Amino acid sequence: MISFRKHLGVVSALASALVALTGCTENPNSNQHAGGVTDIGNSIAGVVVDGSGKAVPSARVVAYYDSWDQSDVKDSVVVQADAEGKYELNVEKNANIVLFASSGDECGLAATENADKTSRKIAIGKRRIYTSHIAGRLTGEMRVVGVTGDSAVTTLDADGYFIFYNMPPGDITLAYSDSSAQESNVKSRVEFTTTGDQNIMALPELTILDNDPAWLTVMDLRYYVGEGYAGMLVRNPVSDYWTPVTELPQTDTTSSRGVSVAVPQIDDKLTGFLFPIKVNTKDFASSVNLRNIVVVNSETYELLASEIEYWNDEEALIWVRIAGADSDVTTLNFEVLEDAQLASNLIPFTLGQKYDAVLSRIHFNGDEKTLTEAEGLLGKGAILDEDQFISIDSADLTWGNFTLSMWAKWNGDAGRPQVLASERGDSTYKFQWILEDGKFALKKGAPSSAEVFEFDAAPQLQDGEWVHLVLTYDVTNSLWSMYVNGEQLGKSIKFSPAYTGPSMVAVRVGGSGHANDAWAGALDEIRVESLVRSSQWIKAVYETQKTASK
Numbered sequence: 001m002i003s004f005r006k007h008l009g010v011v012s013a014l015a016s017a018l019v020a021l022t023g024c025t026e027n028p029n030s031n032q033h034a035g036g037v038t039d040i041g042n043s044i045a046g047v048v049v050d051g052s053g054k055a056v057p058s059a060r061v062v063a064y065y066d067s068w069d070q071s072d073v074k075d076s077v078v079v080q081a082d083a084e085g086k087y088e089l090n091v092e093k094n095a096n097i098v099l100f101a102s103s104g105d106e107c108g109l110a111a112t113e114n115a116d117k118t119s120r121k122i123a124i125g126k127r128r129i130y131t132s133h134i135a136g137r138l139t140g141e142m143r144v145v146g147v148t149g150d151s152a153v154t155t156l157d158a159d160g161y162f163i164f165y166n167m168p169p170g171d172i173t174l175a176y177s178d179s180s181a182q183e184s185n186v187k188s189r190v191e192f193t194t195t196g197d198q199n200i201m202a203l204p205e206l207t208i209l210d211n212d213p214a215w216l217t218v219m220d221l222r223y224y225v226g227e228g229y230a231g232m233l234v235r236n237p238v239s240d241y242w243t244p245v246t247e248l249p250q251t252d253t254t255s256s257r258g259v260s261v262a263v264p265q266i267d268d269k270l271t272g273f274l275f276p277i278k279v280n281t282k283d284f285a286s287s288v289n290l291r292n293i294v295v296v297n298s299e300t301y302e303l304l305a306s307e308i309e310y311w312n313d314e315e316a317l318i319w320v321r322i323a324g325a326d327s328d329v330t331t332l333n334f335e336v337l338e339d340a341q342l343a344s345n346l347i348p349f350t351l352g353q354k355y356d357a358v359l360s361r362i363h364f365n366g367d368e369k370t371l372t373e374a375e376g377l378l379g380k381g382a383i384l385d386e387d388q389f390i391s392i393d394s395a396d397l398t399w400g401n402f403t404l405s406m407w408a409k410w411n412g413d414a415g416r417p418q419v420l421a422s423e424r425g426d427s428t429y430k431f432q433w434i435l436e437d438g439k440f441a442l443k444k445g446a447p448s449s450a451e452v453f454e455f456d457a458a459p460q461l462q463d464g465e466w467v468h469l470v471l472t473y474d475v476t477n478s479l480w481s482m483y484v485n486g487e488q489l490g491k492s493i494k495f496s497p498a499y500t501g502p503s504m505v506a507v508r509v510g511g512s513g514h515a516n517d518a519w520a521g522a523l524d525e526i527r528v529e530s531l532v533r534s535s536q537w538i539k540a541v542y543e544t545q546k547t548a549s550k
């Protein structure tokens with residue numbers, strides 16, 4: 001499911017050379033020398049072994065005083081193993097210690113929670129490359145605990161990915177921290193043990209555990225059981241909000257239903273994509289508890305973030321978030337389960353702002369009580385009165401990039417402008433997205449002296465039919481683009497929003513608040529995202545949602 005093709009095009013070319021040319025001997029120019037701790041109160045003893053379990057004589061062993069919630073190694077103690085590979089280190093009592101052993105070109109890490117862990121076998125082997133990405137995170141720093149030097153720290157790239165070269169195998173803790181302006185000192189970690197001999201170890205997407213942000217989790221359950229998966233055994237978070245995974249879900253013992261969906265064939269990687277899936281509910285008891293419904297990838301046992309839009313006696317519509325699907329994947333296979341343990345104790349999820357770039361999502365299934373309910377494209381929709389609007393919780397949407405999408409049923413020309421979205425101050429429109437005289441346009445300024453910028457193509461709208469409408473804004477270049485049913489409408493417009501002063505009104509969708517300018521039809525599935533989606537992504541959204549509506 002998860003692809004690291006973006007990084008591995010470079011990694012594959014460099015991996016062999018890096019592992020072969022760079023050994024585990026420590027760089028004299030780095031800060032990896034022992035620090036000489038003097039407050040001794042306990043000892044750790046053990047043996048250093050190679051991959052076959054054979055003792056390694058005269059190996060160098062270092063106890064690093066380090067833990068996931070520190071910013072770097074604080075101090076260290078070093079010894080040399082004897083001819084039988086045995087070592088003993090005197091360290092501070094109850095200290096957080098990470099053991100590092102090396103011999104020639106091989107090395108390894110062994111974790112200890114504190115110095116009471118008095119016996120540790122340290123297995124050494126060739127160095128590895130570790131890579132992954134974090135759901136919904138685009139900034140911050142990742143560190144390998146117990147490893148020193150600049151190579152042990154890296155920053156997330158613009159897509160949330162990170163990569164470490166030339167790292168030891170063994171007990172690995174990756175610590176994530178982010179103190180950017182949007183966050184307040186987020187600190188999380190994931191712990192795993194290497195079990196294979198691969199040069200490149202790519203963890204699936206990492207997710208910060210809801211209600212306990214000290215932990216990063218992996219959603220593919222195969223990594224937690226037996227010998228792990230793909231050369232890694234991920235350790236269960238020690239948290240009241242996590243039930244340890246001891247075995248994979250048994251779908252033949254619970255109410256379940258398999259669902260297969262087609263993946264649009266595009267070049268763009270669908271990272272963090274939301275799939276709407278229709279489920280036949282006749283296999284579930286009428287007393288099913290919807291809070292216990294979970295969705296699993298039936299091929300990988302990956303537990304997927306999901307959200308039920310509606311569920312009745314015949315069918316349900318469930319939104320499922322996938323970490324990624326490559327362009328060569330044609331079908332995704334899901335299993336929908338009723339499993340109370342997985343649903344309530346393992347990983348509670350909601351789809352929304354914390355995932356990727358989604359700022360707001362409105363389904364109209366109970367989201368907007370004041371609107372007139374209507375049949376939607378997917379489940380329920382809503383009809384607005386002439387002076388109504390839907391307020392999006394964003395004081396100023398145009399501070400950065402955005403993508404605004406919705407399904408709208410066009411009921412013909414109403415003989416007046418129809419507003420799809422509006423952002424304004426007290427009396428000046430920063431921008432309005434309107435349909436007027438058969439053309440879509442952008443408008444700005446005071447109502448009596450507004451500037452109008454039309455998209456230079458007329459849409460092919462059919463009276464009484466649903467259309468998928470998308471507006472994107474590239475703040476760097478002041479470019480606005482519009483899409484109708486997955487296809488761009490004419491050319492992008494160069495358009496700088498008006499200045500409205502400090503008094504901003506939250507974005508309004510479907511109207512502006514003035515009488516007689518609301519959208520004269522139904523709306524459904526409104527979504528606001530804080531980035532410019534690609535044309536291929538928009539096409540995939542249209543195709544998957546249109547398919548689910550049938």
